[in-house]
Amino acid sequence: MNAPSMTSEQPERKSVSRRGFLAGLVALFGFLWSLMAVYPIFRYLYPPKSMQAQSNVSSVTVADAKDIPVGTGRNFQFGSIPAILLHTQDGQFHAFNAICTHLGCTVQFRPDMQRIWCACHGGQYDPETGKNVAGPPPRPLAPLKAEVVNGKVVVSRVAS
Amino acid sequence: MMNLPQPKRLWDWLLERLELGPILYFAQNKEVPVHQYSFWYYMGGIILVLLIGQVLSGMLLMVYYIPEIRSAHASILALNSQIDFGWFVRSLHSWGANLMVLFLFAHLFSTYFMKAYRPPRELTWLSGMLLLGLGFGFGFTGYLLPWDSTSFFATKIGLDITAKVPLIGEPMAYILRGGADISQNTISRFFTIHVMLLPLLLLPVLGLHLWIIQAHGMSEPKQGPTAYPSPEEKYEKFFPTFIFKDFMAWVVVLGALAILVALRPWGVGPEADPFAPAPIGIKPEWYFLSMFQFLKLLPPKIGPLEGELVGILFFGLLGLILALIPFFDTGASESRSKAATGFGIFLLAGLIIFTIWGLFS
Numbered sequence: 001m002n003a004p005s006m007t008s009e010q011p012e013r014k015s016v017s018r019r020g021f022l023a024g025l026v027a028l029f030g031f032l033w034s035l036m037a038v039y040p041i042f043r044y045l046y047p048p049k050s051m052q053a054q055s056n057v058s059s060v061t062v063a064d065a066k067d068i069p070v071g072t073g074r075n076f077q078f079g080s081i082p083a084i085l086l087h088t089q090d091g092q093f094h095a096f097n098a099i100c101t102h103l104g105c106t107v108q109f110r111p112d113m114q115r116i117w118c119a120c121h122g123g124q125y126d127p128e129t130g131k132n133v134a135g136p137p138p139r140p141l142a143p144l145k146a147e148v149v150n151g152k153v154v155v156s157r158v159a160s
Numbered sequence: 161m162m163n164l165p166q167p168k169r170l171w172d173w174l175l176e177r178l179e180l181g182p183i184l185y186f187a188q189n190k191e192v193p194v195h196q197y198s199f200w201y202y203m204g205g206i207i208l209v210l211l212i213g214q215v216l217s218g219m220l221l222m223v224y225y226i227p228e229i230r231s232a233h234a235s236i237l238a239l240n241s242q243i244d245f246g247w248f249v250r251s252l253h254s255w256g257a258n259l260m261v262l263f264l265f266a267h268l269f270s271t272y273f274m275k276a277y278r279p280p281r282e283l284t285w286l287s288g289m290l291l292l293g294l295g296f297g298f299g300f301t302g303y304l305l306p307w308d309s310t311s312f313f314a315t316k317i318g319l320d321i322t323a324k325v326p327l328i329g330e331p332m333a334y335i336l337r338g339g340a341d342i343s344q345n346t347i348s349r350f351f352t353i354h355v356m357l358l359p360l361l362l363l364p365v366l367g368l369h370l371w372i373i374q375a376h377g378m379s380e381p382k383q384g385p386t387a388y389p390s391p392e393e394k395y396e397k398f399f400p401t402f403i404f405k406d407f408m409a410w411v412v413v414l415g416a417l418a419i420l421v422a423l424r425p426w427g428v429g430p431e432a433d434p435f436a437p438a439p440i441g442i443k444p445e446w447y448f449l450s451m452f453q454f455l456k457l458l459p460p461k462i463g464p465l466e467g468e469l470v471g472i473l474f475f476g477l478l479g480l481i482l483a484l485i486p487f488f489d490t491g492a493s494e495s496r497s498k499a500a501t502g503f504g505i506f507l508l509a510g511l512i513i514f515t516i517w518g519l520f521s
Contacts, residue, residue, distance in 0.1 A: 045335045047345055077435040080341065084437075098437070102460075103320040103468070105313050108437030119438040120317060121456050136467060138460040 059156035065093070065148045073109025073116070073127065078155060082106045083144060084116065085153060086127045095146035095155040096130045101139040116141065186374070190398035193380045200270035201378060201402075202409040203263055209410045210260040211366075213417075214298075217253040218355065225305065227351035229344040232307040233431040240428060247425050254426035255417055257299060261447045263413075264295055265511075272482075272504050275489065275497065276379035282486035284376070287369040289483045294362050299445070301354040304347065309439050312432035315350075316342055317444075324469050342434065443518065450514035451475060453521065478507065 016024070057079035065087075068074055073086040075098055084098040086109055096116070098106050105120035109127065115134075116125035123135035130141035145156045175181065192201060224243060226235040239246035268288070271277065277285035304315040319342070323333035338345025396402055429439075444452045451471075458467035481503065489500035 042335075045338075046331075047339050051339065051345075075435065075437050082435040082437075103317045105316060105438040105442075106434075106436065119440050119442050120313060121452075132460070136456065136458065136460050138466050138468075 062153045093146040095144040096141035102137040191395040192402045194394040203267035205406045213256045220249045236306045251421040251426040255420045274381040277486040278491045284372045301350040304350045307432045308429035313438045449518035453514045453518035
């Protein structure tokens with residue numbers, strides 16, 4: 001390495017030294033090895049879709065229509081999604097996905113305010129349209145379809 | 161007769177075998193400066209003793225806690241009501257965690273205002289910031305484990321905030337959650353992170369932090385606004401003088417912890433129900449309250465960005481400035497020193513004001 005002949009040779013050829021080449025090679029292989037280790041770990045931690053509790057329900061019978069008076073609401077489970085059913089002042093039933101569009105808390109109906117309300121950060125939605133009307137939520141609630149069939153409220157997905 | 165070490169000489173024998181000479185020499189000569197701000201030197205030691213308490217009480221909790229979605233809450237109920245001293249061990253862990261966060265803040269701001277981060281202590285500061293981050297990680301992952309309604313929604317919000325971080329947020333939240341919804345996967349992951357991953361990360365960072373403190377000795381506030389009139393430098397021996405004062409500080413803090421545990425044992429809320437609405441009056445723990453209150457004030461949209469995202473980027477920026485302060489205020493410039501102090505006052509005042517506001521709103 002320290003022989004004079006070698007040091008005088010190097011600048012001419014402008015080549016990488018043996019030591020530099022090996023160091024680079026070790027670094028490259030080290031990098032490839034770590035990639036090889038990290039990728040399977042990353043995939044391993046990514047749970048498969050098949051493991052997820054998928055909500056395959058298309059409709060849910062929530063309650064007898066007479067059990068939900070005008071001006072009240074009720075939280076219920078729609079497959080794997082928390083949902084909310086409302087009986088508004090116009091006599092209609094409305095249903096929405098109850099996940100607040102702000103930071104994902106589950107909303108509830110506040111009879112005193114006649115609004116859908118989120119306890120976490122005070123977001124408010126209109127109970128008839130699901131539109132975000134006050135507080136931090138950026139978007140309306142995702143709608144579901146509510147109808148009365150034989151005196152029972154049936155909630156189903158909105159055809160999209 | 162075998163040539164066994166005699167009990168009398170055992171100490172010398174060990175000293176020689178373990179090459180303890182230099183360490184003993186260091187310990188015998190270690191000194192701590194004495195001045196009007198010496199009080200703040202106790203913060204680190206207090207955090208250390210609380211940390212040891214967390215490890216011990218955590219280990220005891222693991223004996224009964226079950227990280228399974230239908231059993232987690234019941235196992236906490238059993239700890240609180242059936243197992244002898246179960247309430248005591250659990251309250252020690254919960255209250256200990258809260259006290260630790262309190263002293264982490266005290267340590268952070270006292271070292272900040274004494275400008276202990278200045279060269280050559282930049283890495284002490286950065287490793288401390290990393291330890292604070294790990295501490296918050298412990299808090300966040302541990303909070304979910306009792307699986308009550310508050311912990312469920314706190315985790316939901318925390319992960320949704322994580323998901324808002326540009327690019328990496330969404331996959332990170334998905335991996336932490338173990339899917340699209342909080343489930344058994346989330347409990348298993350948080351448990352693993354809380355009892356295995358974070359402790360493993362903590363040890364080397366804490367080791368580094370303590371090692372550089374030994375290497376540099378205690379920082380002394382000498383320049384800038386925190387200067388004090390000192391006719392002559394005074395020092396005291398670490399062994400035995402300072403360590404005994406340390407012991408006394410620990411006795412006081414552990415006493416306070418015992419009072420909190422005895423008079424206000426940590427409760428547990430109703431079991432988490434992923435389909436029930438968020439409980440009325442839900443609030444985060446006090447150390448997240450200032451951020452929570454600030455985020456509540458932001459409008460849904462600021463320009464083209466979501467208000468939440470702006471808030472998160474703002475907190476990220478504050479954290480970054482705090483972490484990089486040693487490279488800005490190196491002690492060479494008086495105006496930069498004043499700017500750093502101003503930033504610290506701004507941060508501390510914001511923290512206190514928004515926390516109190518959050519408490520009363």
